[in-house]
Each structure stands twice: as structure tokens, then as C-alpha cells.
Amino acid sequence: MRYISTRGAAPVLGFEDVLLAGLARDGGLYVPETWPTLSPEDLRAMRGLSYSEIAVRVMLPFLGGSIAEDDFRAMVEDAYGTFGHRAVTPLVQLDRRTWVLELFHGPTLAFKDVALQLLGRLFDHVLAKRGERVTIVGATSGDTGSAAIEACRDRENVDIVILHPKGRTSEVQRRQMTTVLSSNVHNVALEGTFDDCQDLVKGMFNDTAFRDRVNLSAVNSINWARIMAQIVYYVASAVALGAPDRKLAFVVPTGNFGNVYAAYGAVRMGVPIERLVVGSNSNDILARFFESGAMTARDVMPTLSPSMDIQISSNFERLLFDLLGRDGAAVEAAMRRFRSEGSFAVTDAQLAEALALFSGHRVDEAGTMATIADTARTCAYTVDPHTAVGVASAAASGVDPALPLVVLATAHPAKFPDAVEKATGRRPALPPRLADLYEREERLTVLPNDLATVQAFVTERSRAAGGRA
Ligand SMILES: *Cc1c(COP(=O)(O)O)cnc(C)c1O
Numbered sequence: 001m002r003y004i005s006t007r008g009a010a011p012v013l014g015f016e017d018v019l020l021a022g023l024a025r026d027g028g029l030y031v032p033e034t035w036p037t038l039s040p041e042d043l044r045a046m047r048g049l050s051y052s053e054i055a056v057r058v059m060l061p062f063l064g065g066s067i068a069e070d071d072f073r074a075m076v077e078d079a080y081g082t083f084g085h086r087a088v089t090p091l092v093q094l095d096r097r098t099w100v101l102e103l104f105h106g107p108t109l110a111f112k113d114v115a116l117q118l119l120g121r122l123f124d125h126v127l128a129k130r131g132e133r134v135t136i137v138g139a140t141s142g143d144t145g146s147a148a149i150e151a152c153r154d155r156e157n158v159d160i161v162i163l164h165p166k167g168r169t170s171e172v173q174r175r176q177m178t179t180v181l182s183s184n185v186h187n188v189a190l191e192g193t194f195d196d197c198q199d200l201v202k203g204m205f206n207d208t209a210f211r212d213r214v215n216l217s218a219v220n221s222i223n224w225a226r227i228m229a230q231i232v233y234y235v236a237s238a239v240a241l242g243a244p245d246r247k248l249a250f251v252v253p254t255g256n257f258g259n260v261y262a263a264y265g266a267v268r269m270g271v272p273i274e275r276l277v278v279g280s281n282s283n284d285i286l287a288r289f290f291e292s293g294a295m296t297a298r299d300v301m302p303t304l305s306p307s308m309d310i311q312i313s314s315n316f317e318r319l320l321f322d323l324l325g326r327d328g329a330a331v332e333a334a335m336r337r338f339r340s341e342g343s344f345a346v347t348d349a350q351l352a353e354a355l356a357l358f359s360g361h362r363v364d365e366a367g368t369m370a371t372i373a374d375t376a377r378t379c380a381y382t383v384d385p386h387t388a389v390g391v392a393s394a395a396a397s398g399v400d401p402a403l404p405l406v407v408l409a410t411a412h413p414a415k416f417p418d419a420v421e422k423a424t425g426r427r428p429a430l431p432p433r434l435a436d437l438y439e440r441e442e443r444l445t446v447l448p449n450d451l452a453t454v455q456a457f458v459t460e461r462s463r464a465a466g467g468r469a
Pocket of ligand 1: 110112259260308410
């Protein structure tokens with residue numbers, strides 16, 4: 001299995017190099033040169049299998065033989081053994097034909113765990129094979145930091161330093177990071193804002209000598225392996241609902257287009273998905289694209305669904321690559337225009353091709369709150385604000401009523417207790433395994449907003465740089 005860059009000017013790589021590289025050297029994103037396929041017989045043979053077994057069957061072709069099947073199966077079973085539900089990603093029925101696919105049973109109660117729990121183990125395995133270590137550095141406003149920390153904790157060849165703005169994350173978010181006491185996890189509470197944290201991380205990546213000394217890396221949202229791991233739950237839920245003998249549709253609350261691009265991957269592999277509905281909050285760059293064929297950035301507005309408060313959907317470039325006939329130079333030109341002018345457009349024919357599979361919906365704040373309240377009242381089921389964007393988009397989507405419609409639930413309602421309590425009058429409880437979060441010991445280091453100080457802190461803790469960890 002070979003991977004090519006969406007901008008056509010980076011080396012063609014195998015799975016392990018794509019995993020460790022993240023972004024391609026030409027600024028593009030890696031995609032498979034050809035998609036492996038699942039025949040109707042392959043899909044039928046998955047009926048009744050465990051999530052982990054389906055995961056191995058779906059992902060193995062993407063590894064191209066680089067990891068032995070037994071080693072990979074052990075990593076997959078270990079990764080999904082951390083989930084608090086035996087089905088890993090269970091389906092819950094809302095009405096006659098609408099289902100919720102719960103992706104929030106991982107350690108941090110949000111869907112990013114599905115990919116990151118596996119990614120951490122893959123990193124460790126490949127680094128061990130190469131005799132290398134990395135230092136992962138990231139900035140968080142609260143949500144993604146905990147998923148990255150849980151993915152990397154106790155990994156033999158990975159140290160992780162996460163910067164959060166001191167006093168500016170919610171207490172649940174902070175505690176989900178700072179109560180992980182593993183010796184390779186380092187939380188920095190920075191005396192500054194989230195933007196300051198991001199600037200420091202950029203500063204560290206731009207300092208070549210420092211980058212090499214600590215073997216700096218990131219677990220960012222454009223890593224191919226994250227997409228690969230997310231394809232699995234589309235296949236598993238489609239099979240559970242009757243694929244290949246019954247078609248279905250998915251509704252995906254989206255920010256970065258990562259989750260819904262994985263659904264597109266499932267389509268390319270042969271899963272009979274009739275329609276993909278993209279749910280946006282008021283930051284609706286994707287909904288506007290599907291209306292007009294133009295991708296135009298606007299200022300980011302804070303909403304009740306903060307993990308979708310994004311105006312540049314980086315993973316969209318992977319779909320664009322296919323819409324533009326896999327012409328890397330054309331993608332490069334479109335992205336250059338987007339950077340300089342804040343906008344690019346596709347032709348009517350290219351838009352029509354996208355609309356044959358995708359449709360976009362926008363849900364405002366009032367619609368989000370009303371959906372949380374209505375779902376609690378009519379289905380005895382509590383959704384978080386991100387999932388509510390999906391449920392509201394499903395209701396408005398106009399998808400063929402004969403098809404099962406699956407809405408992806410991307411966060412547990414207890415991650416966003418204030419919005420949920422305001423909508424329903426009831427404060428959602430944390431699941432039992434996190435119930436003692438407020439009693440757990442915390443460990444963090446407060447640092448000033450100063451690049452040299454933070455770099456010294458990272459170097460001292462980086463085992464790649466000979467630090468003590
Ligand atoms: C990250 C995130 C999203 C958006 O996912 P994309 O892959 O960026 O589309 C949606 N909901 C929650 C809760 C998230 O954490």
C-alpha cells in the first residue's frame with residue numbers, strides 16, 4: 001500500500017512513514033494511491049464479529065504488510081479495551097429509522113479517542129522497531145489535549161507535553177489532563193491565552209535545532225492513521241444495520257471534515273452508503289460550500305459546540321483531491337488561492353459530483369438547544385451540543401425515509417454539562433469510571449509565556465534528548 005500527497009510533490013510513502021510524517025513535505029495530506037475494497041461477501045462475513053475483529057479486517061490492507069497481523073490485532077484489542085462499553089461504538093435507536101452511533105465511550109468521552117487510542121500504540125510500535133523516540137508537543141484550549149494525553153500515557157517511546165492556558169479551561173477539561181500521573185506526561189499551565197500556547201508550539205516547531213534535539217512530533221488531525229481508524233465504525237455500524245444487503249445514510253457533525261472524510265473512505269471501500277449529511281454549527285463554511293461550490297473563510301464564532309468552531313476544514317483537501325481528478329497541482333493552486341484570497345471555488349460539474357453523495361446543513365444555537373430538549377423529551381435520550389447538531393441535521397436532511405439514518409454522537413453529554421442542563425433542566429452525570437475525577441491528585445507546572453523557558457522545560461523531560469522524563 002502506497003500513499004501519495006494531495007499536492008503531488010512529496011515522496012510516495014509506505015504506511016509507517018506516513019504515520020510518523022503526519023503532513024506531507026509539500027504541505028499536502030497523504031491519501032492511499034488506490035483504495036482497498038470490501039466485497040459484499042467480506043461485509044457479510046463481518047456479521048456478529050467484535051468491533052476489534054472488524055477493525056483488524058478493515059485496517060489490515062492499509063498497513064501494506066508493514067505490521068504483522070498478530071501484533072496489529074494485539075494493539076487494536078488493547079486500544080479498544082480502554083473503552084467503557086463492550087460494543088466499543090454502540091448504536092442506540094431514536095425513532096423508526098434514526099440511530100445514534102455513540103463514539104464517546106473512550107477515556108476522555110469524545111470521539112477522538114477512537115482514533116487516538118490506536119494511534120498512540122501504532123507510534124510506539126513503529127518507533128520501537130526503528131529504535132527511535134519522539135517528543136510530542138501540543139497546545140489545547142481544553143478538549144484535544146486530554147485525548148492526546150490518554151493516547152500517549154505510558155508509551156515507551158513517546159513523551160508528551162501539553163500546554164493549556166492557565167485558568168482558562170473548564171475544571172473537567174483541566175482535570176482530565178492533569179490527573180494523568182504517568183511519568184511521560186507533562187502538563188504546562190501557561191500564564192497566557194490559548195493563542196499564546198499555540199504560538200509557543202509553532203515557535204518550537206520553527207526552531208530546527210530544538211526540533212531535532214527532542215525529535216519533535218505532533219498527533220494532529222490530518223494524520224492518515226486517524227482517518228483509517230475512523231473508517232472502522234462506519235463499516236461496523238453499516239454491517240450491524242444490514243449492509244451489504246441494505247443501504248443506509250450517515251449524518252456527521254463536523255468541523256475539520258476528518259470524521260466525514262472517513263465516511264467517504266468507507267464509501268470508496270464499497271460500503272453501500274447512499275448519502276452523507278454534513279452538520280455544521282454557525283461556523284458553516286462547509287454548509288456554504290455545498291450550497292455554492294465556493295469555500296470561503298469567515299471569522300470563527302464561539303458556539304455551544306466548540307469542537308466544531310473551525311473555519312478552515314483541513315481534511316477537506318483530501319476530498320478536493322478527488323473532485324479535481326487527483327491533480328496535485330490543481331489542489332496546490334486552490335489552496336494557494338484560499339491562503340491569499342480567503343476563497344476558492346470548484347466548477348458546477350465538480351460541485352454536482354460532490355452533491356451526488358454529500359449534503360450540508362447548518363444548525364444555529366437555538367436549534368441546538370431545542371434539539372437537546374426535544375430529544376430528551378421524546379426519546380428519553382440526552383445528547384451533547386455537537387451530537388445535537390447532527391440530530392437536527394438528520395431531521396432536516398430529506399434523506400429517503402426508507403433508509404436507516406445514523407447520527408454520529410461525538411461527545412458524552414457530561415462533557416458539556418452547562419448547555420445540557422440549560423436545555424433539559426437536568427445536569428448529566430459523569431460515567432462511573434470518571435465519577436471520582438474531582439478527588440484525584442493533579443500534577444501540572446505553571447510556566448511564564450516565554451519560549452526559552454518552555455523549551456528548557458521540554459528538553460529536560462524529553463527522553464529523545466537524553467532528559468530524565
Ligand atoms: C473534534 C470534534 C468534532 C469534529 O470532528 P472533525 O473530525 O473535525 O470533523 C466534533 N465533535 C466533537 C465532540 C469533537 O471533539
